[in-house]
Amino acid sequence: MFTGIVETTGTLKNIHNDRNNFEVTVQVENHEIFLSDCQIGDSISCSGICLTVIEFDAKENWFKLGISVETLRRTTIEKMWTNAGDSINLERAMGSGNHRFGGHYVQGHVDTIAEIIAADEEGDSVNFKYKLRDLEYTKYIVEKGYLTVDGASLTVTFVDDNLGVFGVSMIKHTREVLAKRPIGSFVNIEVDLTGKMIAKQVELYMNKFTK
Structure with a gap:
C-alpha cells in the first residue's frame, strides 16, 4: 500500500529485457536512506507500479526488480523503460509510524x-x-x-x-x-x-x- 507521495527518483541502471525474464536494476537518486530498512521481497512503487525487490545493496543505493508478463501488458515498462539512465518515480510502502497520511490509498496496481x-x-x-x-x-x-x-x-x-x-x-x-x-x-x-x-x-x- 502506498500514498502516491513520490519520495525521490531513480535511474534505470541495468535492463534485462527478455520478456520471459524481465529484470531491472534501479539506482536511487538523492535519498541516502531510501534502502536503509529494505528487505528482499519488499514492495516499492516504481512510477506507480508495485514491484518486488529481489536484490539490493543499501550502501551502493541500488535495488533489482523482477517483472511479470502481466505487468508488462498493463504498464509503460516496454514503452518507456528502454534506456539505461532514464528516470522513474519511487515511493516506499507505507510504514506503521506516526507519519501524517498525504495523498490517497494507492495499491500500485496499474489499470x-x-x-x-x-x-x-x-x-x-x-x-x-x-x-x-x-x-x-x-x-x-x-x-x-x-x-x-x-x-x-x-x-x-x-x-x-x-x-x-x-x-x-x-x-x-x-x-x-x-x-x-x-x-x-x-x-x-x-x-x-x-x-x-x-x-x-x-x-x-x-x-x-x-x-
Missing part, C-alpha cells in the same frame, strides 16, 4: 496507461492533459476525484468521457520531485479503487433484476 497530449502553463502551475489507452477506465475518473499518474497522487481537473481525455494541474514543487515526461510520453494510471468497488457492487445488484 492502464495514458499518453501525455498537452502541457499548458498557468501561473506557477502546468495543466497536463492525458489520453487513456483503454477508454473503459474513463468511468472511474471524476472531476475533483483523484488518481495516480506514474505513482503520483493527483487531483482530476476535468474529464471527457467520450474522448477518454482527462487533466491534472501540477504545482512547481510536484514537477520538481517527479521524473520528467515530455509530450508524447506514456504514463501509468491507477484509478481510484473505491470507484471500481462501488461500480462492481452496483453491477452485481442490477444483474439480479435483469435475469
